[in-house]
Amino acid sequence: MENYRKKSPSRSESGRSKIAVKEQKTVKKCAVRIIPLGGLNEIGKNITLYECGNDIVIVDCGLAFPDSEMLGVDLVIPDFTYIERNADKIRGVVLTHGHEDHIGSLAYLLKKVNTPVYGTRLTLGLVQSKLEEHGVTAKLSVVKPKQRISLGCMEVEFINVNHSIPDSVALAIHTPTGVLIHTGDFKVDYTPINGDPIDLARFGELGSKGVLALLSESTNAERSGYTPTEHLVGESFEKLFAKAEDRRIIIATFSSNIHRVQQIINCAVKYKRKVAIFGRSMINVVKTATELGYLNVPDGVIIDIDMMDRFTAEEIVLITTGSQGEPMSALTRMAMNDHKKVNINCNDLIIISATPIPGNEKYVTKVVNELMKSGAEVIYEKMYDVHVSGHANQEELKLMLALTKPKFFIPIHGEFKHLMRHAKIAQEMGVDPNNALVAQIGNVIEINGDTMRVVSQAPAGRVLVDGLGVGDVGSIVLRDRKHLAQDGLIIVVIAIEKASHSLVSGPDLISRGFVYVRESEELMDEARHILADALKNCMPDEFREWSVLKMKMKDVLSDYIFTKTKRTPMILPIIMEI
Ligand SMILES: [Zn+2]
Ligand SMILES: [Zn+2]
Structure with missing residues (x-):
């Protein structure tokens, strides 16, 4: 906090009047920004930024698995644009636990921004082997529950929780504006298999001193009662x-x-x-x-x-x-x-x-x-009871709210319906409806002590990873893959003579995933004839303009195919010049 106060106004403020500068400083001093870049309205790729003055702490850095629409995509990672733009402000990544939806995209982030990583021993053990796979190195610092670390003007405190992987922690982020609690994934297990039960006493202690905001996971917000013990x-x-x-x-x-x-x-x-x-x-x-x-x-x-x-x-x-x-x-x-x-x-x-x-x-x-x-x-x-959840059910979510008594509440880690349900639970527990926010990824949420509002939008979304390619598979590539998967492909090959601009061979048709050629010889033969006739009627000019020629072949063929089969395969004309 002291460090933060000593900071002088930035250069951009120096040209303004004294009063304006003073106001700007006051606002900045008591505002903390929360920027979820993933994990809201979706399952997976959890990542939340806490920004205060010139410091940003990144909490978790997870991945999501592709849905059935994302053909050939291996995994999905968050959009790191905002982090890259503010690379000089990043003070570190703090991890809550070792699940893929919390650590899975860390290697991709560290390739772009070099920053220290903090987590418990098992979490970092799992991170270590992932980073090795990617050939990435980073400074990894092991922390323990009850420990506090300083990251710029913020102090991050680790609090033991129970979850379906050992060594899970919640975070209390002590900022100049107030204490923010980020639960990570948790459940209440009084008899865990190893380690201690969740540190409910600490949540209560923080609550009695005053918690500015609670960001609590919502996975099981629709399930009543308590999650049974492992x-x-x-x-x-x-x-x-x-x-x-x-x-x-x-x-x-x-x-x-x-x-x-x-x-x-x-x-x-x-x-x-x-x-x-x-x-x-x-x-x-x-x-x-x-x-x-x-x-x-x-x-x-x-x-x-x-x-x-x-x-x-x-x-x-x-x-x-x-x-x-x-x-x-x-x-x-x-x-x-x-x-x-x-x-x-x-x-x-x-x-x-x-x-x-x-x-x-x-x-x-x-x-x-x-x-x-x-x-x-x-x-x-x-x-049989061969599985229990690792996430808190409604009564445990209520317990967290009752202990921490937050002024502001942001449900995280869930689809929209889970977030909405959790926000409702918070209101039932006495959180002012105006103070519970169901946010979107990319929202820049500013809390200045008395109010919480979305002040701007940071770039956020999904970046698709396919093999070694990160982000090169976009909506157009996916659209093509879907088209190919649903309707197949016909390749049309013709050869034209360079000097005379006349057709010398073709059209030949090759298809994949459209029809079984041996059983559809008639169809393909007729298609070839119709295409050949259309090409015969082409003017020599058209043989010079390849794009026009290609479009013509596509139109003729797709019209014929659609009339005969009611299918729309992708058509790929190839022109060879000899
Ligand atoms: Zn988890
Ligand atoms: Zn999770």
């Missing part, structure tokens, strides 16, 4: 291990759910089974978590998948990725009979220990069907 899943696993008898057990879950993996390992030890791990991300996370001491695995319990043959079905548990039915995942390949090491049969008990993320239901259903066709027993969704 221990409940352990109890279900116990029952299912007992029921499995001489069968092989296969359990699919999120690779980052280390608590869940720990509980599977505990059961395996108890029932004298060996554990084999499948899926690249699962292997990576188990390795990092074991090295850092977040996963307690007795020697000899985990075996290499090549060793599985040495054990009988009743001596084995497989832990695998693919709980969302992801097409390339180990479980999906097992279900499709496409896995080199595992053949599903009637001697398998398969547990899908996760709930499908909205949009993934049909993939999961397909996997369940295929596994069942192979004769396996499949336990999924609510059949």
